Amino acid sequence: MTRILADLPDEDIKWLDAQAAEQGKSRAAVLREAVSAYRAEAPKDWLEIGFGAWKDRDDIGDAVEWQRRERASSTRPWDDDYEEVKAEFPDLFDAEDDRQRQIYLDMSKGRYPDPKKPAK
Numbered sequence: 001m002t003r004i005l006a007d008l009p010d011e012d013i014k015w016l017d018a019q020a021a022e023q024g025k026s027r028a029a030v031l032r033e034a035v036s037a038y039r040a041e042a043p044k045d046w047l048e049i050g051f052g053a054w055k056d057r058d059d060i061g062d063a064v065e066w067q068r069r070e071r072a073s074s075t076r077p078w079d080d081d082y083e084e085v086k087a088e089f090p091d092l093f094d095a096e097d098d099r100q101r102q103i104y105l106d107m108s109k110g111r112y113p114d115p116k117k118p119a120k
Contacts, residue, residue: 077101 008016020030060066073092075085077100086093106112 078104 016027016030020027023030025033054060054063057063069089069092072085072089075082075092077097079085082101086097103112
């Protein structure tokens with residue numbers, strides 16, 4: 001076991017001594033138990049802790065459906081899955097999105113005209 005030196009305010013030392021006396025333990029024993037308890041409560045893995053954090057929310061409806069819709073809202077006209085996402089969430093797209101999609105498709109096939117040349 002490693003010994004450490006720690007500076008604590010006098011107020012905390014008085015509290016620690018009172019706890020030790022009340023429990024019939026040494027100051028060091030109370031500190032060891034406090035560190036063990038703190039470690040047990042400390043997060044192990046933030047991803048694991050966050051997993052399912054929204055499962056009980058009732059303001060967004062089905063959490064998985066909400067997440068799918070949020071992801072769909074960032075679909076762009078040049079994305080390969082544009083048509084599939086638009087078919088599933090048509091209200092997220094408008095005529096301008098369709099116009100941009102057509103421009104993209106035309107450009108990919110080399111059918112889009114060259115930009116106008118400046119007048120001489």
